[in-house]
Amino acid sequence: MWHSLVRADNLFGPRHALTAVHQQLDVLQGLLEDSRGEYRHEVLRLSAQYAESAAWLHEDSMDMASAETWTSRAMEWAMEAGDEAMLPWTLFRRSQLAAGKRNAGQTIGLAQAVQRHERALTRPMKAAAIQQEAQGLVLDGDESACHRKMDEVHEYAASVDSSGDARSGHGDFCTPSYIEIQRANCWLNLDRPDRAVDTFQTALAELPDVYQRDRGFAQARLAIAYVGIREYEQAAAEAAAVLDMARGSGSGRTLQEAVTAGNALAAESNVPAVRDLLDAVKESAGF
Structure with missing residues (x-):
């Protein structure tokens, strides 16, 4: 079950x-x-x-x-x-929560603590922990160290044939395409939306179909990246595509990112696609 x-x-x-x-x-x-x-x-x-x-x-x-x-x-x-397997995984989850608070030191420290449980980690669990450390490094502004970790993590990536039900253990979501989505998030956090757009596009094309929730969140982040390079119509299209999914699924993270893109586009309401998105965002206000 x-x-x-x-x-x-x-x-x-x-x-x-x-x-x-x-x-x-x-x-x-x-x-x-x-x-x-x-x-x-x-x-x-x-x-x-x-x-x-x-x-x-x-x-x-x-x-x-x-x-x-x-x-x-x-x-x-x-x-x-x-x-011995679940304990380091809870440390990984704490690291994710710390990243949500933009606490770089705790994000890095907890991700490194996971990796010290070497004996208990499967390769995908180790991949998840390494990429999580990279998320902390980017919060710290250390671009080169972040990308060294993102390069390293591919060695431990989960199979692209993952069924999406964790039967191969925790971390089986950490496929090569997931890793590149996380790299795109790094580019976005480093204020490089141009690099983020290209990386998101490539990774989304390769993401296994079973990870629809991850696809929606990545699309919402892609919308924000498009705002950053002033491709407003494309940004509006990406954000609009995930709004209904976010409302229907209950994924508040995805909805928040789509709304963030909409808010960033508010000054461009003369663009028809943007105007339609802003109307849809207003309808989502009571979500």
């Missing part, structure tokens, strides 16, 4: 998976009250797995307080269970 929920999230977004994840967490927390010994360890491992999923789904829904709560719960349960 957990694998099905992961796949549903990748295809449709958090709204379609969050309720089911919490239903399973309610069951698991009830089992933990009466479980002991090895049986308790098994329940703890599964509880940590679901808690980490809940954390991600809340983050994608822009409920950051709940994301932090469930990440902490996942870490606690993984520690109690002695789950």
Whole structure:
């Protein structure tokens, strides 16, 4: 069931998976009250797995307080269970949350802490951690170190044949195309929208179909990059393409990025495509 929920999230977004994840967490927390010994360890491992999923789904829904709560719960349960794979993964998730707050030092430090758990990491998990360190380096303004890490991470990338349900373990989303989307985000954060546009376009063309939620978020970021190079019609087209998806899926992150692009285009309302986008953004205000 957990694998099905992961796949549903990748295809449709958090709204379609969050309720089911919490239903399973309610069951698991009830089992933990009466479980002991090895049986308790098994329940703890599964509880940590679901808690980490809940954390991600809340983050994608822009409920950051709940994301932090469930990440902490996942870490606690993984520690109690002695789950050597889940524990570094919760550090990775904490690094992602730190990046969302633009805390460069914590982002880098936690990503490096993940990599010290070498024995427990699969190659895709290591890839995820290395690219996360790169996200921290770009927040620190260290362009050359960021791109050295982004080059290194390809050595550990997940298979392009990923089914999108994490059956090969955490980090199986970290395919070569995902890595290049993250590189494009680096270019955008370095105020190089020209490089970001080219990188986004290439990576999106190669992104596996199963990662529709990632596709929407990347398109929204691409829209912002187009604003940066003053291609306003194309920016409006990209942002408009993901607005409905973001509303329907509950992906607040994607909606926020699309709205950011719309706001950046406000001065160009004389362009018909931009005017239509701004009207759509207003309709999204009550999301």
